[in-house]
Amino acid sequence: MADDLPGTFLVVEGGDGSGKTTVAHTLARELAARGLRVRLTEEPSPGPVGVLIRSLLVSGPLSAEVMALLFAADRAHHVDAVIRPALQRGEVVVSSRYVLSSLAYQGPHVGMERVLTLNARALKPDLLVFLECPPDVALRRAGAVRALDNYENHAVATSAANGYAQALFHLETQGERVARVDASQDPAQVLGAVLERVLPLLTRDGK
Template sequence: MSADRGLWITLEGGDGTGKTTQAVLLAEWLRDGGREVLRTREPGGSEVGVLIRDIVLHHRGDVAPRAEALLYAADRAHHVATVVRPALERGDVVIQDRYLDSSVAYQGAGRILDPVEVRELSLWAAEGALPDLTVLLDLDPAEARCRLDSADKPFDRLEAEREEFHARVRDAFLGLAAAEPERFLVVDAAQDPESIASAVRERVAALLG
């Protein structure tokens, strides 16, 4: 693995698709190969982001869809400027749970806002920054809900949405991947974790040369 440049990898997909598990496995593999790794997430990857995360995911009252989209964009602007860019400039590999594709899927398709406007807002907030690789863990929403139920923890505001909401989110993610095949790796998240991790490692190894 070449250690002379940073690499930015984002993990996307519906709730319950195994993003955290894959982030852990990928980070361990990269560290074993001698890379410096930063794991982060949106929202909540910075001190400011932790406050925003509490509002968008755990606030008990309603949050207007456009306000929600703006809060995610605000988190993204601060996170990219203060966490992601400095890590990449150090040559680290950044493994990030969710980025702007989640906003397009959840606020665009899920909340039925204009997905183009949502994407443009995020790109403006992040000064046009896009990851080197986006891993989309694709899973039927019904199976994902079963996984969330078995975790025996309270649902956040997005996890608690109805089945049709999550179906729109999944379709949006798949549409984004189809539009940018050079950036996306779509993996069947119904596979066992090690099979998924192997597919991800193969793509990352190619990027690292």
């Protein structure tokens, strides 16, 4: 985990349309309102590899192996350029998407161990918040507010849901701290459930 650094690393994950971007932004605002220094970020990152990935998601992604490599490269740059420096400054980093997304989307095609190997040096979050939402509901939500990209369809969403289930089980058995939250609730209830898990981390000794 990021316990060797003075900051706290929080990751918000979930399938497309689960509300992770909204939750990440709302969580960051809530923590900042409490006087904490917060760095909100996301993956794909705004860095050069992240920009390439975003263009591929619009035009059509490459093979699962190539996408796994690109996401790992983007993540390595993201950690070095954004996440680690913010944690070293004692900030709370809130990231929408991280390693779990690669495990869910590329893992079923290239193997979970392959994805884990590519991301072996990625910082482990202090808490991974996973928003649970049925794929069909999540896709309807996403499609209601924006145009869907090439990754956002029923087949991919179903595959990702299965990938998330397998990956979460693996991470939890490896001791990673995971908070599962029912994302079908009212937004205020979702935020409340997230804060119930996040706030104790920010008040414990040493953080």
